[in-house]
Amino acid sequence: MDLGLIPHGAVAAREGRVVWTGPETEIADALEVPDDAVVVDVEGAAVIPGFVDAHTHLTWAGDRAAEYGARLAGATYLEIQAACGGITSTVRATRAATEEQLAALAARRLDSFLRHGTTTLEAKTGYGLTLEDEAKQLDAGKVAHPVRRVHTLLAAHLTPEEYAGREDEYISLVCDRILPALAGQAEFVDVFCDEGAFTVEQSRRVLEAGRSLGYRLKIHAEELAHTGGTALAASLGAVSADHLIHITPDDVALLKEAGTVAVLLPGTSYTLHTTYAPMRELLSAGVTVALATDFNPGSCYSENLQMSISLACQEDRVTPAEALRAATMGGAAALGLQHEIGSLEPGKYCDLLVLDAASHQELPYHWGVNLVAGVIVGGEVVVRDRQLVSPAVAPRATH
Numbered sequence: 001m002d003l004g005l006i007p008h009g010a011v012a013a014r015e016g017r018v019v020w021t022g023p024e025t026e027i028a029d030a031l032e033v034p035d036d037a038v039v040v041d042v043e044g045a046a047v048i049p050g051f052v053d054a055h056t057h058l059t060w061a062g063d064r065a066a067e068y069g070a071r072l073a074g075a076t077y078l079e080i081q082a083a084c085g086g087i088t089s090t091v092r093a094t095r096a097a098t099e100e101q102l103a104a105l106a107a108r109r110l111d112s113f114l115r116h117g118t119t120t121l122e123a124k125t126g127y128g129l130t131l132e133d134e135a136k137q138l139d140a141g142k143v144a145h146p147v148r149r150v151h152t153l154l155a156a157h158l159t160p161e162e163y164a165g166r167e168d169e170y171i172s173l174v175c176d177r178i179l180p181a182l183a184g185q186a187e188f189v190d191v192f193c194d195e196g197a198f199t200v201e202q203s204r205r206v207l208e209a210g211r212s213l214g215y216r217l218k219i220h221a222e223e224l225a226h227t228g229g230t231a232l233a234a235s236l237g238a239v240s241a242d243h244l245i246h247i248t249p250d251d252v253a254l255l256k257e258a259g260t261v262a263v264l265l266p267g268t269s270y271t272l273h274t275t276y277a278p279m280r281e282l283l284s285a286g287v288t289v290a291l292a293t294d295f296n297p298g299s300c301y302s303e304n305l306q307m308s309i310s311l312a313c314q315e316d317r318v319t320p321a322e323a324l325r326a327a328t329m330g331g332a333a334a335l336g337l338q339h340e341i342g343s344l345e346p347g348k349y350c351d352l353l354v355l356d357a358a359s360h361q362e363l364p365y366h367w368g369v370n371l372v373a374g375v376i377v378g379g380e381v382v383v384r385d386r387q388l389v390s391p392a393v394a395p396r397a398t399h
């Protein structure tokens with residue numbers, strides 16, 4: 001894969017956007033550099049586009065560390081639910097938290113995402129599950145911070161306790177009340193379509209209602225079992241279908257035909273000891289693939305997209321170049337932002353990373369550490385020598 005690498009390259013930006021890239025020896029002839037320009041000399045380090053993490057559950061409260069240990073000790077899903085509360089405990093804690101508390105948690109996590117090189121991320125709701133609590137979660141995810149954000153309403157994440165056994169009634173609440181009330185406040189609507197979550201028919205209701213209200217579409221599909229969410233996504237023109245561990249060759253063809261992006265989340269497979277989505281097959285079929293973290297308190301508690309790149313290379317045998325492209329351009333496509341971010345091309349935002357490495361190939365190879373030494377968002381240096389640059393960054397949570 002040709003990444004368009006430029007040895008001894010330079011990037012010029014003005015008013016937050018890239019205006020020129022090329023060999024550094026040509027910059028003086030190519031454009032007039034004003035005397036007051038900020039010059040950053042990275043001394044031969046690799047420079048790559050900022051990571052675009054197209055699938056995160058950013059805002060939630062609570063602590064599920066005990067659940068991780070219980071699962072390793074062999075506890076079943078139901079035993080965990082009974083002993084630790086599982087996802088229901090996250091819903092309870094998120095409902096009990098104020099918007100300010102959730103915003104402080106989000107800001108602290110965004111600091112971590114930024115230090116690990118994520119300059120744009122998608123933030124889902126889905127732990128509120130009432131109109132008021134979904135709105136609170138959505139607003140908390142908009143806390144002031146240099147990381148660019150795209151917001152997704154995932155009210156159809158699970159059926160809340162108070163609607164147990166009345167899933168269709170809860171779907172009606174989502175379609176008739178929550179989605180209309182929050183239209184215009186989130187770019188995407190999403191639904192968890194899977195065994196033990198919502199059926200294809202319930203998912204169709206959510207996505208069709210969302211589409212008619214102006215939301216763009218995403219879906220959690222074929223993570224736990226094959227239930228048909230991918231075909232639904234393709235038929236409705238969804239921007240992305242996410243997880244896709246159990247997709248079939250027919251699904252792959254449908255994604256290609258519909259132009260729906262496959263968002264793969266290898267960190268979740270790693271945490272849950274499951275198989276990995278077939279990234280190699282998807283790429284071979286010409287499907288646009290994005291790599292994302294799935295950051296969440298149950299199945300992937302990591303802000304580090306470098307780890308997802310490493311897992312994709314190790315487990316799916318994709319090349320470092322393919323994985324890097326999926327974590328940048330692929331993520332941008334999964335958010336409908338491929339003309340704004342995802343690569344260092346004139347006209348796009350100047351969001352870039354300076355690696356503590358001479359080549360992008362070290363990202364999967366030198367694994368388990370943070371290789372991001374510097375971060376620039378919109379032309380502003382926000383991480384220098386691995387440290388967040390203040391005062392651009394929101395204050396720390398005090399809990």
Ligand SMILES: [Zn+2]
Pocket residue numbers: 055057220294296
């Ligand atoms: Zn998810």
